[in-house]
Amino acid sequence: MIGFTGNPLDRADALRHDAAALAAATVDWRARLLRLDGLMPGTTDDGRLAWTSMADLPDGAEPVLLGLDDGRPCFAAAIPGLRTDTAPAMRSPALMAALAALAPGEAAIYAAARSVLHWHARHGHCANCGTPTALFRAGWGRRCPHCHAEHFPRVDPVVIMIAENDGRALIGRGKGWPAGRYSALAGFLEPGESIEEAVAREVAEETGVRVGGVRYVASQPWPFPHAQLMLACIAEAEDDAITLDTNELEDAIWVPRAIVAQVLAGGEGPFVPPPPYAIAYTLLNAWVGEG
Template sequence: MTLATGFTGGTLDRADRLRHDAEALAAAMGNWQARLLKLEGGQPEVTEDGRLGWTMLAEAPDEAEFVLLGLDAGRPRFAALLPGAGPQAGFRSPALIAALDALEPGEAATYAAARSVLDWHARHRFCANCGAPTALFRAGWGRNCANCRAEHFPRVDPVVIMIAEHDGRALVGRQPGWPKGRYSALAGFLEPGESIEEAVAREIEEESGVRVSGVRYVASQPWPFPSQLMIACIGLAEDDAITLDAHELEDAMWVTRDEVRAALAGAGPFLAPPRYAIAHSLLTHWAG
């Protein structure tokens, strides 16, 4: 069974063919059906029916550059890279969280792509090879350096997010900055030279002292804060003894399936992660 996760299910044709064709891209920008995603400080405009707001390309500032998000039934869709715009990184305001809760799944996927690629541009205005300014190319899906000819492309950072399982219970933890009572799956970045399974085992042991084996993959999710691929897994714990790393977690605990189901329903012993987060999907999958 395929597990549906937040920021997936996008319906846009990414139209890679247009990224290499300057004439076709110019025609797409001149198409009367072309639309620009409405964003204010990285936050999308959301309609009452959970869809993204769009406007004409002419509404963008004269200095704006355009990223081709794709085609919607042949109709070009763009996002604007504004001059001097800084990176949004992991910032999520209460208004953005409310907007994400209201978005339809496919619409959230379009927003995630736009947010990630615009943030990448804001963080890569200079060449990592020689330090010279870079310029947008490939319809916004790359930057090149006129000085050393290096080409740079949007990156995605892989992150494992997982629960350890022992005797019908799942291990969840919380970080100090989270809302009061929130617990979620543990998570951490993959390191160079490491497999997904190895990263899961290492991160769980580092954060909680729990050793796991038998790691199994569950699902994945793009996470646009700023640009990560969340890889959800479950590992089998050797025992239930917790040795907390206070630098990583404020607390960790074992919870039963009934407790997880109650939390997901909003009436449990802890506050569950938001629905658009893959941790919510992972806990739903495990509890089911």
């Protein structure tokens, strides 16, 4: 299963629109509150997500409905003043260890909670008139009391791709990454751009390599630092000369399929692969399988 997918909760859209039913859900004796330390997941001794009761909802916090677990309401707390600039970075060893231990479905619940809470923390004022906004739709929207504009959590699309040439994959290394780590290239889609155009542009900008045919592989929600949707693709390179954009990457290399397979299997090689919960790992495996 691709990391951060397979959320087992029923998102219960009808409940988001029913104020009375939502109020009843918050006082349901079965209701659970996701335990978080800021935006860091709280976990049990066996690495599962930690939950507590709604009695532990912090003062001043508002409940955000994550969904229903076989009818049991599950919430997260939107805390006013939550600092997102001190949230653990993706390369935090503690966060990476916690994510590696979570079951796929639980990682998906955490990703959804983190993304929506991060959005609330950074979008407390109306983008139209600047007035402080209030939660509605069970925490999946904010409404302005002044101009009545409604705002909803944003998801930013990102293309993530490898270019292939003569049985080799082009992978890159970002600045400040863990020692030896290489991964697929990635970049945000720009307005008025297709997925295929974004793939070609990003590969060319970061490495100078021109690509032609682009094929889609899979997608993944990615909650770091905020809600993104990773669109994984494989592109056919028209040349293999690398002209590195050092503002974006520290290095980029071509790696033969057999060596990629060897590294993914735990063997030695010229790079350390991305973690299994990252779609770059899935993408490399898919490319190896094509061979």
